[in-house]
Amino acid sequence: QSVLTQPPSVSAAPGEKVTISCSGSSSNIGDNRVSWYQHLPGTAPKLLIYDNDKRPSGIPDRFSGSKSGTSATLGINGLQAGDEADYSCGTWDSSLSGYVFGDATKVTVL
Amino acid sequence: QLHESGPGLVRPSDTLSLTCNVSGDSFSSGSYYWAWVRQAPGRRLEWLASIYYTGKTYYSPSLKNRLTISADVAENLFSLSLSSVTAADTALYHCVRVVRPYNCFDPWGQGILVTVSS
Numbered sequence: 001q002s003v004l005t006q007p008p009s010v011s012a013a014p015g016e017k018v019t020i021s022c023s024g025s026s027s028n029i030g031d032n033r034v035s036w037y038q039h040l041p042g043t044a045p046k047l048l049i050y051d052n053d054k055r056p057s058g059i060p061d062r063f064s065g066s067k068s069g070t071s072a073t074l075g076i077n078g079l080q081a082g083d084e085a086d087y088s089c090g091t092w093d094s095s096l097s098g099y100v101f102g103d104a105t106k107v108t109v110l
Numbered sequence: 111q112l113h114e115s116g117p118g119l120v121r122p123s124d125t126l127s128l129t130c131n132v133s134g135d136s137f138s139s140g141s142y143y144w145a146w147v148r149q150a151p152g153r154r155l156e157w158l159a160s161i162y163y164t165g166k167t168y169y170s171p172s173l174k175n176r177l178t179i180s181a182d183v184a185e186n187l188f189s190l191s192l193s194s195v196t197a198a199d200t201a202l203y204h205c206v207r208v209v210r211p212y213n214c215f216d217p218w219g220q221g222i223l224v225t226v227s228s
Binding site: 002032033035037039042043044045046047050051054056088090091092096097098099100101102103104 | 145154155156157160168169170171202204209212213214215216217218219220221223
């Protein structure tokens with residue numbers, strides 16, 4: 001069980017919006033920057049969001065991030081078939097003195 | 111870019127050794143750490159260790175007794191060794207650049223699949 005809790009799966013139709021939550025504690029999300037990663041099994045993960053809500057260059061603005069207290073959220077607007085993937089949140093945990101990832105959330109486009 | 115190399119098969123109780131070649135970046139840039147992350151089949155991403163160009167290292171608390179991360183700044187590469195491997199260490203191992211001060215992982219190497227089996 002990860003210290004960061006994500007839902008196992010979310011789904012929506014093309015064009016709709018999904019949100020993925022990442023719940024932690026004061027020693028991780030509450031005290032540190034959150035990043036979000038998109039990955040498919042066996043492939044290199046891709047950074048989608050860093051510093052809670054910033055998008056790297058090349059990431060479409062359909063992807064958004066937010067943080068409040070000890071929780072973070074990834075939003076995907078205008079869902080596309082190509083968005084079907086696993087999504088993981090990650091942050092430093094000051095108590096563990098280590099970087100932690102959530103259990104990935106699988107996004108399915110119906 | 112980052113590119114992992116190492117054996118695809120390791121015997122139980124042996125030491126796994128992996129190398130990451132860094133190209134297009136200066137390993138000695140103070141803007142980055144360099145890290146290893148793995149993903150076992152059906153499991154979450156797991157951070158293993160990070161190293162700064164000064165030699166400062168950080169290890170996963172659950173694996174630190176078995177891990178060593180090192181770097182060759184002149185050759186622009188860093189390495190990971192994991193001792194006393196078991197089947198639970200079978201995973202896709204990625205080397206990654208960690209961007210300061212955001213502590214975000216970007217980019218990732220494609221990964222190398224390591225299987226622990228006799």
